[in-house]
Amino acid sequence: MSCVSGIWSVHCIKGFSLSDSDERELERRHRQILRLRLPDEPVDQRFQSERDCVFRLSDVRWPDGPVCGKCGDGRPSWVESRRLFQCRRCRYQYSVTAGTNLHRTRIDLRLWFHTAEVAIRSWSSPISVRAVAIDLGVPVATAHRMRKIVLKDISRDGRGLLSEAVCLPIGHLPDGIVAGSPEHLERLKLQRARHIEDMEENFH
Template identity: 40%
Template sequence: MDRTDFNKFDGLFWRTLALSLPKEGVASCFPDEPARLNRLIEVRWPHGPKCSNCGNTGISWIKSRSLFQCQQCRHQFSATSGTALHRSRLSLGIWFGATEAIIQYRNSSFIGEDMPAHALAQNFNMQYGSARRMRKIINAEIVRGDAGVLLPAIRVESEEDARF
């Protein structure tokens, strides 16, 4: 396969990703941090949270610390534990928005280039180094597809898609 064929497939990949995003935008679909957290939990554990230590499904929520606690082994964990977002100081809103921005930029780019880190930093009011690291993490998550949590969290299946 030559380079032009690869560019066609790459463009198709990014176009498909862009079409799977909410039409009204990720920010309006998940307007606040609790909505984004609930979406992340729903994507990560479709049948409810389970302990990352022992696998128990008896989990309680510690509201003051925004953590889950296993009722069996008492292990505490967050919704982002064990993911690319673990220990991030950035809000889920920034992660969701940046993921959408990178997909939209890559889809609209004629030569398939990645969103510049300085543009990401400027759009989300962050340091250049943080934007570079974030872009690297998001691109790795996109390559992983449904194995990651960011991409499935911002993608919304419409009722029309569900019929097919």
Template identity: 30%
Template structure:
């Protein structure tokens, strides 16, 4: 769904809630607290500002929870009109190089930067993938450095010149994964390989960074399965051996971070990586707007205090 379709389809909060209800409860509305299906709709005599229009009451005597489609989800406690939330999702999922909180604030007429920033991070949070299958086939792997700025206490272990290490993997004709790493040592790289690449992988292709051979051995990617492209000699494609796939994904990430966000604090980098990774992997999915909203209705709340801690 493009922004124009969202604008034409969802005119009111009620429209949005009706839609979120069908996503969250395809088999009928249930109480998010006790799971009970005996519920009644609460009709408000007067609609006050910042209140959801479709509120339900659980009829289970020991529960009696009042809730809406957004209760207990990533939308929890937001006072922003849902129409703006949905427009923001449409903008974020289609912005190849990302869209900053400042841009969202301006495009959607959101009162404060902080509100727009908090919303953007909640959308990102719902894009984080927690359980994943090991990558197989041919996997390209590379590392890059992105600028970071820390709001944390001074003296915390910073990587090279205040740049943060991002490790990337891409299964050929498959998904991309980005990780914020503490460094690019062989031990760190081996840990990410073990967590993400199947030992039965056909081949892992990397550049000539000298941490890779040791990391592969540690991760049981044996001998000929590790193929190296020699960038120093100016050869970027050597037969089938290339890391161009992961490098183009990195390039999108870096252009986005430099172009839209200017700087990203170290504490939030993993969430931006989740966003870029998700958008890249869903780029050919025509249902990506719906899929994202669906994820948002199943993602637990993230309070502002949690976000800035």
């Protein structure tokens, strides 16, 4: 029996090897769930400034608050002029992207968020490097690097920093439903259908 059609969580067992078809099925389901978790409001409207994006990424990366990578203290101050956190204990300054694939990026986080949203919405027909370059107004070489980083991040095996930043939280799931499972996918589809029905009723 395919582990995908059987117990979903079996792929998490150490040393268990998935077949190519099971890997493709899990990736397909992962993509569907991300699309269903995207809010109706475009990311450009939800996070209208670079500061909004910084604090959204911070909330995703450090749910309990930013942590200094040098001494581990979790009570930093915010240096607005440099858009950096500063540790109150050791005075070390660090960015929200330090130690991630976006480390030392000079590209606005708003553009990274936008690219992640577009990639998730267009996953069935992957966005091209040229389309990214035109959409963002950046050189092709920059677009190529951004596309590669974003696609890796939002994949099932990626870190998911950007995908979690632009998608709605998973929230509480009833007992017996595992995040990413077929039951979770069906639950999201039902929620989305109800949301659309509510919108249509309000419109009329």
